[in-house]
Amino acid sequence: MGFAYGLPMPPAAPSPSSAPRPVAVELVALTKRYAQGQPAVDSIDLRIASGSYCCLLGPSGCGKSTTLRMIAGHETVSSGDVLLEDRNITDLPAAARGTAMMFQSFALFPHLTALDNVAFSLKMKGVAKAERQAKAQDLLERVAMGHLAQRKPGELSGGQQQRVALARALITQPKVLLLDEPLSALDPFLRIQMRAELRRWQKELGLTFIHVTHSQEEAMALADTMVVMNHGLIEQVGSPHEVYNKPATEFIARFMGGHNVLQTPTGKIAVRNDHMRIEVDGEGIAATVTDVEYQGTYVLLGLDAENADARTGVSVMLPESVFADRPYALGEHVRLSWATSHAHALAA
């Protein structure tokens, strides 16, 4: 099926995995200083592959929204450059960049119908009414909203509003779609449903999506590439599998969750809590069970462990059946160990 109005077609055949994908967006020493002191974004370099789903992830205040806004042209750059398909767009106005933005609250005009919301930017460009409405209707059909084109945002559910917002962003034929916490206004059930839709749309359209989120779970579910930021810097870039299985730093291991950070004589390591071995006696570090949490498929044990030079909280995730065969009780003394292959050295 073709796509209307020059939206890119997905590649006819997958390119060989050895061939690097062209770069859609490149950030070169990109910096934002709002005031004296630590910059909000501190000279970051990043290349985002064309047609990929990239999530900018990190705790509140890490600089991810500022980065996105600088790519969008909604925030001035203190120094550095933003390139889109090798074109320097740093000083271009937002509307001339080839990017479109989808906001958290969707920012739909409440007094306009879905159709007029989608057609709005074409109206601003002076496109004739019949033409812009036909294009808007077509895009609404594409996001399964054609039958609700005459409704106003207040008469639509959160998920339906998101689809209208997507159609409105796509009508400008962007090369890159920028999404700022697009799912956070939705309730948890709808969030997971719309997450799957976003992913499907991105693959179907073959567009580059750059999505800001503070949720590790959301980023892992969506991203081809995760960019984890902290204090205005990029701490790690990689696939969700790489970042989860090989956290580069203690910050990443703790932020991603599901890991124990352990002090060993040779330095700090991260071990996934489902890779921890727990035994009543034998080799390993001494620990005491302090918490037993039933989570359905798994049971999560909290422990106080004797760890190199300190006592640290450690968690161990056991399949429910393993726990059922050998339950652990609060206060029980155990030994914890792990396979060397499951220990990842963390940068100091």
Ligand SMILES: Nc1ncnc2c1ncn2[C@@H]1O[C@H](COP(=O)(O)OP(=O)(O)OP(=O)(O)O)[C@@H](O)[C@H]1O
């Ligand atoms: N307009 C502004 N003026 C001054 N400081 C700002 C402005 N916008 C953001 N900051 C500061 O820059 C830093 C990065 O903010 P930014 O909004 O990019 O972070 P974030 O990671 O997106 O956080 P959140 O998830 O809370 O939105 C923060 O310390 C913030 O207080």
